Every structure is written in C-alpha cells, then in structure tokens.
Amino acid sequence: MSFNKKSPWILHYDATSCNGCDIEVLASLTPLYDVERFGVVNTGDPRHADILLITGSVNGQSIPVIKQLYEQMPDPKAVVAVGICATSGGIFADCYNVEGGVDKVLPVDVYVPGCAARPQSIIDGILKACDILEEKQKALKGR
Amino acid sequence: MMLAVKILLIIIFTPLAGGLLTGFDRKISARLQGRQGPPVLQPFYDVLKLLQKETIEVNPSHRFYVYVSLMFIILTALIMLTGGDILLTIFVLTLGSIFFLLGGYASQSPYSVLGAERELLQMMAYEPMMFMTAAGLYYVSNTFFIRDIVNRKMPAIIYLPAIFVGFVFILTFKLRKSPFDLSLGHHAHQELVQGISTEYSGRSLAFIEITHWYETIIALGFVYIFFAADSIGTHILAVIVCLIVYLFEIILDNSTVRVKWQKALSLAWLVSGVLGTANLVVLSFFNF
Amino acid sequence: MGKRTVVPFGPQHPVLPEPIHLDLVLEDEKVIEAIPQIGYVHRGLEKLVDKKDFKQFTYVSERICGICSFMHGAGYCMSVESIMGIEVPERAVFLRTIWAELSRIHSHLLWLGLTADAFGFESLFMHTWRLREQVLDLFEQTTGGRLIFSVCDIGGVRKDITPEMLDKIVSVVTNMDKELRDVTSVFLNDSTVKHRTVGIGLLSKEKALELGAVGPMAKASGIRRDMRTQGYCAYKYLEFEPITAEEGDSYARMQVRIGEIFQAIDLIKQCIEKLPEGDIITKIKGNPKGEHFTRVEQPRGEALYYVKANGTKFLDRFRVRTPTFANVPALLEILKDCDLADVPILILTIDPCISCTER
Amino acid sequence: MSLIMLLILFPFITSVLVYVIREEHTRNAIMRIGAAITAVLTLAAAFRFFGAGLRVSVGGTEVIDICILIVEVCLAAYIIMTGIRERKYLLSFFSAIQIVLILWFEFTQKKGIETGTDIIVDKLSSVMILIVGIIGSLICLYAVGYMKSYHVHHSEVKERKSFFFAVLFLFLSAMFGLVLSNNLMWMYFCWEITTFCSYLLIGYTRTEEAKNNSLRALTINVGGGLAFAGAIVIVGTNFHIMELSALTAKRPVPLVLAAVFLLCVAALTKSAQLPFSSWLLGAMVAPTPSSALLHSATMVKAGVYLIIRLAPLLGETVAGRIITLVGAVTFLACSLMAISQRDAKKVLAYSTIANLGLIVICASVGTRESIWAAILLVIFHAVSKSLLFLSVGSIENELGSRNVENMDILMDVSRKLAVCMIIGISGMFLAPFGMLISKWVAMKSFIDSKNILIVVILAYGSAATLFYWGKWLGKLVSNGHPKKGEQHPGLHLDEKIPIIIQAVIVLLSCVAYPVISKYVLIPYLQDTFGVAAVIPIGAGDQTLMILMVVMISLLILVPLGYAPTSFLKKRRTTPIYMAGENSGDNKNFVGSGGVKRKSEMSNWYMEGIFGSKRIGFWSNIISIVLLCAGVILLIGRWAS
C-alpha cells in the first residue's frame, strides 16, 4: 500500500513566472478548489515535499536553485511544470535570459499547459503526479 | 503484568487519539475557512507516507534528537496517564521539548536554528504557567500525584479557575496554534520555513508528527486533571471540556494572527503572572 | 561584540510567492542589514521587440505580469495608439476601464490575502481569496481568461461585454461589497492584526518623496498622487477622489488599498452606467513611428511605458518602469531595524510584483 | 581530633611548600600529591566522624586566639595600607573599624566568655568538607594543567604560579577551618582569610581590570566582615556566648535577630547576593581554577553555609523574611540577566548568583523541607558548577575564546569536553539531575509554608534558567564547522582527569540523592529541629527511582547519537536548506551580488529586555530597599 497518493505535499517554486500560474497555484489551495481535499499541503520546504511545482521558464540564475531544491527532496519525488513557460518557455522562449522550459534542467513528469494554467488543470496535474509518485515508490521498493 | 498491558495500551492509543484529533482539527479548520478539507484520517496518511519515504540527513547526529525527544514524550504520556507525579510529568515533557529543539540546533541550518531559538523562547514563555499549574494543583490537593488529584471529592477547577484560564492560554503554545505558533506552525506560510523541522524528512519527520500527537493528548490531559474528581460524571465532563477547549483552540487558531515574539513572551508572562498569582494568593488568603 | 545571525532569505521561501533574495543580518531577531538580490525572474522581455512585431508584442506586454496583466497590455496599446494617432472608440475606452478596475479589485484582494497569510492568518487568506474568485469568474465570462485576458488590442478591445453580463457584473460587485465589509473589517479593526501592522514599516511623507515611492505606498504616506486623475481611459468621465492616509505604516497602506477596492466597485458601477454604445475597435493601418511616454495608475502605483518606433513593424525600444521598481528603495528603507517576523509583511506591504520589476 | 587538625593544617603546609619550591616538576608533583592527600584526608575525616559527629573544645584557646589576633591585625594593616595606596578609602575605613571593633571586643569584653565546643563535625559540616575537599582538590589538580596552557595563551601575564597554587591551598585550609569552627571568633578569622585569598586570586593577572575587580571584591567582603564583627560584638557583649550553636539555640528575641541579621548580611556578601553581587561578576577576570574554587565549591558556599546554620532563627522572623526576599530578588534578577550574557564565564557567574539566591531562599524559609532542599542544592550546585567552570576553562584554552557563540565547533574539536559540558549544563536544569529535584522539593516547601510570592518567582526564574542553559546547550550540540588549519592545543592530562571525575560525580549524584537524603539530610534535620523528619519526596520514591534510571539511560544514549547510525541503510546526505542558494558546502550561501557569504547563526540575547543594566539597576535598588527595611524593622522591634 502506497500512501504517496493520499498525501502529496507540494513545493512551489517560481522560476521566472509572470505570476499568472503562480497565483493560480496558490488559488488552487483556496476554498473553491481546495486541493487539501487530496491531502495536498503547500509545504514550502523541499525536505517535506513530494511534488515540485515549477512555474515559469528557467533562467541562468534560477537553474542552480531549482537543481538544489530537487536534490534536497526525498525520494520518491515528481516534478510538475505548470504553465506554458515552464513546459516550453512559451512566449519568452526567445528572450536572452531564458533558457527554456523546466525540462532543460530537471526530468519533468507532468506538463500542465495553460497561460495561465487554470486551477483545474493544476489539480489534474497534481493527481497525475500522484500516480507517478506511486509508480516511483514501487520502483524504489523493488530496488 | 497489568502495568505492562496498560503501558502498551497507552503507547498505542495515545497517538491514535492525537492523530484523530489532528484530523478533526484539519477538517474543522477547513470548514471554518469555507473549504471541504482533507479526510479525517489525513494525518495518518501523511505519517504513513512519510514512513515510506526516503530519509535524508544533513549530518549524522541531527535525526537522533528527534527520536530521543519522542521517547521522552512517550515517557511523559506514561507518567501522566498512569497517574504519576505531575511535576515529573512537566519536567520530562520539558526534557522532551529540549531534545526536540536540540535537534534544531544540531542540524545547524539557519531556519532550524532560528526555529529552535523561538521554540526555546516559547518554552520560556509558557513554563511559568505550567509550573504554577502544578503548584496550584498541589495546593488544593496536597499531592503531586495525578491519580490522587483526580480522586478527590471536588474537581480542582473549583479552586483554580484563574489558573485554568491561564493554562488554556498557554495551551496555545503547546498545541502550536496561532497566535503562538512562532516556531513551527501548521500553516505553510511561515517566515521560518518549517522551523525546527526544516531539515527533517521521511521517517524523522513522521516521528516529529507522532510526537506532536502525543503532546496534544498530554496537553489536553492537563485540562482533564482540572475537571476530574472521584465521580464518573466529572470524568465525562472532563472529556467534554477537553474537546471544547480543543475546539476553542481551533477557532482561536483561525481568528488570530501570529504574534511577534516580544508580544508572545510579554503576554504569556503577564497572563500567567496575573492569573496564576491571583489564584494562588486568593487560595492562601482563604487559608485553604 | 557577539556574532550575528546571517541567513539567506529567498529565493525559495514559503512566504515569498516570487523569488527575491535578501541577505539578512540579524541580531536576536532584529534585522540589522538586508541586502537584496533580484534577477531570478529576469527574462529580458523588452528585448523581444526585435523578434516580435508590434502587434504580437501586445501579448508579450500582457505577460509582463500575471496580476496586472490587463493594465500592462492597455498601457502598451495606449502608447502605440498615441504614436500612431489612433482614436480609440469610446466604448472600448470604457470597457478597458471596467476591466482595469476589476483588475484592481482582484489585485488588492490578492494582496490582502497574501498579507493575511504572511502574518499567519490562514482563514482570512482563504476568505479573501474566495471573494477574489468571483472577480476572476467575471473575467473568465467576459474575456475567457482568468488572469491573462488577451482582450486588449491596439485600437480598442477584442471582446465586447453583453448587457446581461454588465448587469451580472453590477450584481456581483454589489454582493461582494457586502461580504467584503465583513472581511475588511477584520483587517482594519482586529486588534491582533493591528499588532502586526500598526507602526510597522513606517515611511514618512518626506522619506516617501525622497525615495520616489509611488502608488499606495506614497498614498499611505499622505502623498496625493494618482495618475487616474490625469484622465486617461475613461477616468475623465468618472468621479473619484484619490484615497490617501497619513500614517505611512503598513496599516495605512492596508487602509488605502481597502479603500481603493471599494472605490473600484464604485467606479465600475459608474462606468457601466455611462457606457456608450458603438464600435469596440478601430482598424489600424501601417506601422508606428515616433516615441511616447505613457503613465497609468496600476494597482501598485504609477507605471511608465515608453515606446519608440521607427516606422518598421519592429519597435526600436519598449520600456516599462513598473511601480514595484520605484518602490524598491522604499522597501529597503523600511526593512531597516524591523523584526524578522516583519520581513514578510514589509516585503508584501509594497505589494511587490517581482516579475513586473525584472521583466 | 588530630585528624581534623591535620585536615586544616595539611593544605596550609602544602601551600607553604608550593610557595617555597619554585622548581616546576617538583612543585607540580607536590601539587598533585597534595591534592590527592587532601581528598583522602577529607574522605577519612568525613567517614570517621560521619556517624557520631564530633564536638570538641580545644584546649589552650588563649594561644590560638592571640595568634589569630596577630594575623588579623597584620591583615588589617595591609588592607588599610592597600586601601590608602589605591585610593579606596572605603576599604580602609571598613577594615579600620572592623579591626578596632575586634580589638576592643577582644581586650575589654571577651573576658569570661567560655567556649564549650570550638569545633563541631556534624552531618552538615561533613557534607561541606566533602565538597570543599573533593571538589577543591580536583580544582587544585586541574590548576596544574590549566595554568600551563594559560600562560602559553596569556603571555602578557607575569608567571606567578607558585603564588597562585599556594593561595589555592591556603584557601582550602581556611575553608576547612570555616566549616568546622563553632567558635564565632575562629570562624570570623577563617572568613577574613577567605576574603583575603579571594582578593589575591582575583588580582592574579595584575591588569588594571583585575586590580580594580579584586579591590572591589575586597571592599565588599571586608564590608561583610564588618557585619560579621558587629554580630560577634552584639552576641558577645549581650549574651556572653561565643558559639554559633549556642546562638542558634536562642529564642528569636530582637537582639538575637539583630545579630543573626548582621551575620546574614555577611553571608549575603560572601554569597554575592544582590546588592553585593558585583564582586563575583568582576572575579571572572581571574584564571579559571580560582573562579571554579571561589564560585562553585568554597567561598560563596561559605555564605549559604552560614545561613543554613542560622536557619532555625530565620523562617517566620523578620530577618528570615527579609533574607528570603533578597534571595528571591537575586534569583529572579540574575536568572533574567544571564540571558543577555555572551561570555561563558559571565553566564556561569550569573547562574551561580541566581542559584545561591535560591539556596538562600530555601535556607531562610527555614522549614525542614526547604533546608533539605537547600543542602541538596548546595551539593548539586557545587558539583555541576565546578564541572562547568573547569570545562569552560579548558574550552577557553582550546578555542581561544569563551564566548558561548564560538562553542558551536566544540563537538568537532573535543568531543570529550563537549560531552562533559553537556552533562554539566544538564545537571543545572534538566531532569533527572539533582538541581531539578531540589527545586521541586523547594517548591513544595514554599507552597506548604504559603510563600506564594516565592513560588511565583521560582516559576519565572526557572523559566529564564531554561532559556539560557537551553541556548548554550544548543550551541554545544550544533555541528559547527571549525576553520581549517586552526590549532587546538588539546587537553592536558591534569585537566582531563578532574573534568572526567567531576562529570562522573554529576552523573552519579542524580542516583545518589535518595542515599544522601536518607543518611545525611534526615538525621541532620532531626538533630536540628528535634522532630522526626519526614521524607520530603512522597511515597512514590520507588517508581521515581525507576523512572530516574530510565531517564539516565536515555540520557546516556545521547552520545550514541554520534555513532554512525547508518549501518543498516545508507542514507543520502544533502547540504542544508538555504532557501535554494546553498553554495555546495554547509557553511556558505550565494548571497547578494553572487558573492559567497558565510551563514552564521547566533543565539538570542534580547538585551533590550534582559539587559543587565536595567534589571541590574532596579534589582539592586530593590534589594537595598529590602535590607534597609530589614534594619528599620529590626530597630523598631528592638525599640518596642
């Protein structure tokens, strides 16, 4: 029995988001969407987190930060790229200080499209990530 | 033999009750906030998940303190629930808390240390009232033993109303509820990240959570002592009061800000000073 | 002399929705020194003028920031319209104003919620954001987007608001007004909230002037400056008084913002009353040539848009000076000698929009 | 009897020997042997007289009295001269009045006063000589190692080790005399000798600061001596007795109380209670062995010892009440002030004063239970505090600093020292160690005697105690990062042995308390009060013992935390959380401007609230007012 599915704790990091997806992530915690129904807690601490939610594309300065946060998370862990910028760089892909989507740095498990991604999409994304977490947990046990 | 069974039951059922209370807490909080909220068993899911997860360490020793802390908290629960000495309960509880915050220091990570520092401050803030609670209970019953205190004719609350109020005030610290959740809150947005528990993951974090469950029950146990006497009715009343107090703490949690340390310290000391002293002085005036 | 505590604050930090870094030097919990570092969100989108033509750039300018998205778009469009000498249809102007004021409500509610969260008042955060959702819902019904609308275009707006929808907006904001009174009275009257805001982050009028603060930051210090009084968009047809406060602390800023929410509700009602019929967009021809500085009053304060065009479809330069950028010196000032516990509140008190600031 | 004589004289002889022999190795050997023999003698004396006790009258007191007088006159002359030379006229004034008083008394009034018992060895004095002898000799042994490193670090201080060691032993000798004498005149003499020795020890480094502080200590203690002399005069002229035991047997009539009050004031100066505490804080400039000797086992304990002796006359009386309140103010104020201190020795100093305050409270409340607690507190405090002082001394040599903040690397530098330090600190405030048990009993006795104010003060003082020890403990367990290439001299064997022995004593003491209670305290209390004593800790003693054992075994587990816990499973170790800006190691983060910046962590001191200036000022005023009130009340009582 894996409990990852029942209590996915998220860590949210804003790489270079325009705040759109960012506040939608926060909005998904609020009464209307209430992701805590699925046991989601926005921890703010990589050590406690299971899912790393990244909004926005990455730039030179945020790459080491993201890498570090990912490293500090305990296994099993999943990465969810929220919003078009995080998945591919979006409209900013051509900017000089944008390296591209999160997949340039970390193995992304779930892409959540949208500009800005809606709370419903984010909920879907988290639930999808839960399944991935469970698989990873099984893989860990098997090892 | 009976004692062994009793000890075993306490060790098993205390955290279960604590976890369940926490679950209800989260559910009720969510409802107060207009949300659906997680399932009641959510705290258990969380802990079970944490037990399955990887445990990362930052240095070889920091996790250790959490385990010792848990052991002492269990010991506290044992002393308390088997009707032991109330001062000893407080001392061992303090010891448990000290070990917990040493864990924060040991990880030598900025936010853990800040959290430990605040935790220490909180302990300093609530300790006088704990002390005076024990003093008051001893005053009215002439014994430190909980089993004797709860077997008196009259519940202690009759003589110690002010101390009880002061104690409920302090309880907010112990339960880590706003306005006094300075060192480690259950809410996400805290300037200290996660305070002492910042560096703990997986199993160690699960133990911290379990420790908190024990602590919740221990804290409510004190409330119970105030109301219990040698009739069944008072015991039922005591349980009901515990639940009401817990509910009150939840509502308080949801309708106050997190105060700053200066305020927390001065408020706690003021309240314990005024209420505790007044109660004791009145008692001694009537030469009880 | 003992040692001090030196801790990194951010970029990843639960109280910071956006990455910004401070080297905090503390003694006990008193902040001795706070050295900022930005650039975590810097994308360099102003440079995109080389790659996106001036029409596409509308969508870029909307994405400067997801909170004040609409006004960024409108500000850019107004600059280009000024350069090209386009007459924007009156109805479009009024629609812009309605959306702008709705954005103001949503932005201020968002800020109120985050502030509540920063001082550990979770339920207040939840209720504030619950009310905010109603505004977002209006956005979605009228424009299709919750945060980024893609509705403002050079020459006007792309979508009209139907009369039924206008009625709905009025009823929603009227309803919200009632519920907001309850919630904002907690912000303004609860003594525990006051403990965290009154006297925190004091910025005197002189300091505010000296540091070039804008928006609610300046208004709360008693500076009566509001770009809307200059009458861009439909503001010239509307009646309103800029809201100011004198104390210059976090509480005063909260007062100003809460006042602006109710003011915005009133302005929306005025707009809907006076909304003329007609076209919503003027067709544009050719490419812009020339330069223009435009100033608008965003929820966070005065924003400056500078567009320089050379007659081709690619602009020479687009520059935006966002209100947060102007408020950073004031933030550094109020961070001096505060408590660690105040740091999140003080950072929030300027209503920071880092992604605006760094672009 | 001869054993007692030997006990007092042997340290004196050693002292002379050490002073005369300047050759390093021989002297060290003598020191070690001297310390060992002193300890053995102490044990022997304690065991020999433990059961029956001893009450003797020494023949030929005349001769002894004359000798004492001569020494006293010489001392007074020296002190007066010093006072004049250093422009400390108050000191000269105190000393002059004192010697005049004593001389006047000796030659005009003393005729016809017979002393029945000059020396009493009972349970209390056995405990005291055990503390003085064992801990004192351990400190002397420690001094051998410490001073060696001390002079390496402090090359600016002139080496006067012989002198230093000699004074240490002289001190022990005087201390033995003090606790064993029943003759007030002799006690007074030893009292003065300890004062003088402390002056010499504090002034050892001869820096300006040391000189000033030593003179301050001298002034205050000579002032106390003056009070003592006054008490002797009152007792001698009015009641024609010269024995402490006879005094305590008197009924508390106003004149007796006046004498007791004066003796208590003397005791308060010795025990550094407010408003006389400044000398103890100043004494921290001295090399650590002297601090350890003065502030844990001997000098300051002399004061509380006297108050415990006087306890039957305190309690409900005016003098008792006043002394209790002074103790309470001291306890609370110093516990609070300790929070704002960074210097390890300052923290220890404030904690010492605070704990002495507690002992003073317990002793002056004067119920059986409170005295029970007082004596236990004396024992446990001496044991733990000397361990702390010695450890801090060694830490200072190791780290080159005694700032608490710098001790975060101690775990890496010297694990043994760190563990000893942790044991010592735990001994001061944590369950299951003696201090806490004693506090517990103290609280019980305060409630029983309806001293509500004291209960409240105890509650707050303990909370403050928790804070400052807690944060220090935190520094010790934190795994700091020592700078690369820094030299740490390592522990000298002469330092290591005493520290480890003391740590073991601290650990043992927490299981030993029922034994002490049963065989020492209850008989003593029975003797003193003449009533069948009760066991202060309730019926649950057995369970309690089991719990204690459980707790100790848990505590012993602590060092195990440093053993590799990962034999079973390899755990991933990652850098600490630094908001995503860790620069790779655990020391630095990438700060603003992309610069590597060292992350530092420091404790809270809250100087705005607990700063020693404000609290110190007000608490001094309160205690002065209290003492004045005591004087007025006593005069009023006497007049009516």
Place this chain on the structure above:
Amino acid sequence: MSILSMTKTLFKSIVHGPYTENYPAKPRENYERTRGSIENDIEDCIFCGMCTRQCPTGALEIDKGEKRWSIERMQCIQCGYCVNVCPKKCLHMRNQYTAPDTEKVKDDYVARISDH
C-alpha cells in the same frame, strides 16, 4: 480593541457549508468565452500560413504538401491571435483546455486530399 472579530465570517461559512467545487468528481462547465484550445476546421483550411507567421510563440506549423496543420499544445498560450488573423476563419477557440500530460503533446490536423 476587538479580538476574534473573524469568528463572524467563520461561523457564517460553517453555516453556509464548503464553497468548494468538487472539481474532478464534478467536471467544470466552462463559459462560452473560456480560452481553451485552438481547433482547426481543417477541411476549410487553405494552408496560407498566416497563423504560423503571426503566432507569438511559434506553436503552429503547417505542411502545405501533406495538407497538415499541427499545433504544439504545450507551446500555445491561447492568445487567440491566430484566430484573429485567419482569413478563412477556420480556426476557432474551443472552451475546453488541454489536459495535463506526461508528454509534450502535438496535435496534427490533416485534411483529406480532396480534389478541388
């Protein structure tokens, strides 16, 4: 001085019950204008390339020969500019947004080769 002034709102919401939309269990109904995903009535498409040139993010691609119009779902910002510029008005915006996925989805629309 007012403490616990929040309780009014709190009790109100207890009485009102949760505001939560039970999202995945109860699917959300989008508004008519909701910006979801771009769809192409591929049969009407003339593959003029207007949309691909104007798309701010370059999410669109056409292949005239194979008569294929494709869209990178994970690159589209739903600005609707392509809809605006499309001369045949064959592009339109559906009010259902793209679901999250573990892969970057690319949707192809291929017109039947018909004989005009």
Place this chain on the structure above:
Amino acid sequence: MDEQKIKEISPDEILIETVDLHSAGYRLVAISCTGKDGVELSYSFDKDYDFIHLRVNMDYDTEIESITPIYGYAFLYENEIKELFGVKIKNIIADFHDKLYRISEEAPFKEKEEE
C-alpha cells in the same frame, strides 16, 4: 494624448540640469535607455503631473556622471542600464558592479557589431 516635453542636453550637463530639477521639487520617474544607434538616455521627471524628460544622446564610449548623489534612488535605474546596455556610468552610489540581475549574457541590449 498630451504632448511630450523632451529637452535635449549633452552628457556633461546632466548633473546641472538634474540639480535644478531637484531643487524645483521634481521627482525622478524613470531613466530609460535606448541602445540603437548609440546611447539615448531619457531621464523622466514629474512634479504635480508636469511630466518632462531630459534626453542625452551619446556613444557607448562616453562616460556619464551618475545622478545618485542627487536622486539616491536612481541607483536601480543606473545599475540596470549599466548592466543591460553596457553604458558607462560613473560614481554610482551603491554600485552592483553588473550584478543586479546576474544575467548570463553581457550587455544584451548593446548594439552588436554586425548591424
């Protein structure tokens, strides 16, 4: 919209002009820079909605004096321009030494050679 009030000045006049405006009670709104065909700096000032601009045209090699001694909060603008455009600005109070944004590319807005 309203008319733009732009006043052209030479690089060495900047301090004098700024001091005048400062003493007249103007507030600095922004410093903008355009990097095409040399450097074009616009200093925007405002007093009671009177919106005026100082325009400096110069080449990349010219050094310009910082106005931070007069308007302290100009340091953000000047650091930004210095870092993004590679304009030489001297005597900035609180100089970040091109580390304000810590971008990976050097002076991205500066006109590159090939154009």
